[in-house]
Amino acid sequence: MSSLDPVLAHIEAQRADHLARLMDYLRHPSISAQDIGIGKVAGLLVEMLERLGMEAEAVPTAGHPMVLGRRTEVPGAPTVLLYGHYDVQPPEPLEEWISPPFEPTLRDGRIYARGAGDNKGQHFAQLLAIESWLAVHGRLPCNVIVLLEGEEEIGSPRIADFVRAHAERLKADLVITADGPLHPSGRPVVTFGVRGVVNFELRVRTGRTDAHSGNHGGTMPNAIWTLVHLLSTMKDPDGRITIDGLHDPILPPGNAERAAAEALPVDVAGYLTEMGLSKLDTPDDRGFHDRLMFHPTLTINGLHGGYGGAGSKTVLPCAAVAKCDIRLVPDMTPEQALDCVRAHVAQAAPEVEVVAQGGMLPSRTPIDSPFTAPIVAAVRAARGEEPYLIPSAGGSLPDYVFTKILGIPAFVVPYANADEANHAPNENIEVALFHAGIRTGAALLDQLGQMRV
């Protein structure tokens, strides 16, 4: 009999208790944006980590504390850093909740509560996996560090500095995050990366004041035309970004990443219908997942200038602003991308000001990492299904703090249903998936425990 089987049996036996304890955990609000309940929940977690035999601490920061626990007693076994966050989104609009956000309610096989999926239900499952393993075996098969952030829902403003300052205590061989949803089909996924992002504004003022389009049309430059002509030099009509040097640092995806992207299911017709589109964006010669994973984008988030009210107004606008973001793929950086934008604008429209608004590095863990096989095996063991391997999400998360600052591979192994309604009213997690999450957590410990580093 394997080491895992009795743990899975224990988990099965504890279903009612695990569920009751999750519901109890979800009763405690911990709303970072509103500074509600943070200290209380951080304290509960430290107590729980201590009960798991960890040296545990709520490490103060300039913002909300980082909850840190360590149990590193297995020489030669890998150390896994389990990252999650104990803060939740504000629950508003309250009137749209069928049951109150902090009165967890079972309905239709789901637990409804703020944080059920994002992220309390998921990191709690990880902790229950550790607890279950200890209940059966008395010691863990690998070393575990738990890091639970209290500011993820407000943009993780302090995590990079925290990880830099505590790199020694966080020294691990890999990071696993249980957050986000499974594939909409219900299949489990393992995600290996995220795109980065850099935000900036293009601002132009061509005159002192808006003017009459008849009396000045032909003599006074138009701020919107300036932006239109500048932007049209930054991306061609076929959708290819034409900013010199922007693509230079891009590492083409490896064969394993390409193969994984191609293996993902594609339903373009369904996507078009869901989003109300008549066609996919340009360029036309890229596969669906290829577009989201392996290419930078230049998105105009907003463009505003001149008259926007009802009817017409014959005004010649003197000012306009375009807000833009560029999604970054490895090894682009926000600074490098912004430098290219600045150089392009200085040449094409020097009267336009580029205003940087921050960004985030991309992150991508190679699919052929030595940890991929054990993680996939763990998911298979816990779920009886093969996970989809997602080389990169389209969006941006601060995974780079692990891959670039700590220099270790990072994996996202989500436990929640695709319709978890995170950030929205009636957030929920399927009860069965919560239990499957505990099983997956235990299987991960088991698989990692069989490795030697």
Place this chain on the structure above:
Amino acid sequence: MSSLDPVLAHIEAQRADHLARLMDYLRHPSISAQDIGIGKVAGLLVEMLERLGMEAEAVPTAGHPMVLGRRTEVPGAPTVLLYGHYDVQPPEPLEEWISPPFEPTLRDGRIYARGAGDNKGQHFAQLLAIESWLAVHGRLPCNVIVLLEGEEEIGSPRIADFVRAHAERLKADLVITADGPLHPSGRPVVTFGVRGVVNFELRVRTGRTDAHSGNHGGTMPNAIWTLVHLLSTMKDPDGRITIDGLHDPILPPGNAERAAAEALPVDVAGYLTEMGLSKLDTPDDRGFHDRLMFHPTLTINGLHGGYGGAGSKTVLPCAAVAKCDIRLVPDMTPEQALDCVRAHVAQAAPEVEVVAQGGMLPSRTPIDSPFTAPIVAAVRAARGEEPYLIPSAGGSLPDYVFTKILGIPAFVVPYANADEANHAPNENIEVALFHAGIRTGAALLDQLGQMRV
């Protein structure tokens, strides 16, 4: 002795009376936008026209009445239609007036009151010129039709239909409008035309809803990019409009028009300073007045889509709107221009909707009209200065109702100072220019009376 000299002497003798009567006229509000005092002022004008021996009438319309007077007793002499408007702009903001808008006040050689310059002071000068001529000679030297509109300040919505319906009663050989200001230098001007205009919106919706720029950047089309790329095909970076067929109907200005435009003073440095510009608009190879008189423009009046608040928002916008106007030169028409825009958009970005918002034909009376010489001579006689001849104003006014519907040449001979502050608080007319306007009106009657048609 000329017929004019005793009239000018009479006008000189009546200065105090004329000024007092203008101030009395300005005491009566006639605010078309607020429907205040219109009927009363129309009635006063009909009485005044009757005292000038005219068959006079306030002709009802679906809006405010048109005041019409005719005195056509001189066979063989030309008939001049004197156009003006008796409605005024709302006086708000009242707190910015030094003296109340409807309590005309003399200060620094000016009469301050709403309508002093725009347009009561100017058409009243024309009527006092007729009165003065009649006082001296008992009969007029030419035929006169007076048309005073009550809705000019709300965009003349009914004048085209009115002129069409009453073409017989309005049958004249030329139209003279005393409205607008002299040249900023103080020199008189005669203006021969206006650019037309057509307003339209370019609207695009690329999806059902705005989306996350990370999760959808690369797959979902961006409405703002669609407009940027479309607009960039409509005007090149050098400022030349690139809409097929748009320029086809353009009649190049004649030698007289070119010469007149070149004779106008130009102070580019002063213009740049006044407007806060670092340079003139493109294209670079056109003279200052050439730009405003002889070329169409394509102005983006406003462009709005996506996020416009503080900071950044990583949104991918599904909708955007550009409001545009095209200024038209002879013989472009709003319909023709719009047809070209529609054809261009249908080819370049069929997903974009073109929404027409109305327009106005251009109008241009040839500078070598047989009436130019007598008008210039009249200005010279009344003012002792040569007027600048302005082939076209940059803006748009419904002059076409005279040149295209009635088919007669139209001239604008303004009497007011350049700083009349029309449409603004502390509107005024210089007292000396009001009297000069009466003299000019009399000199025009004299000059036209010497013609035979």
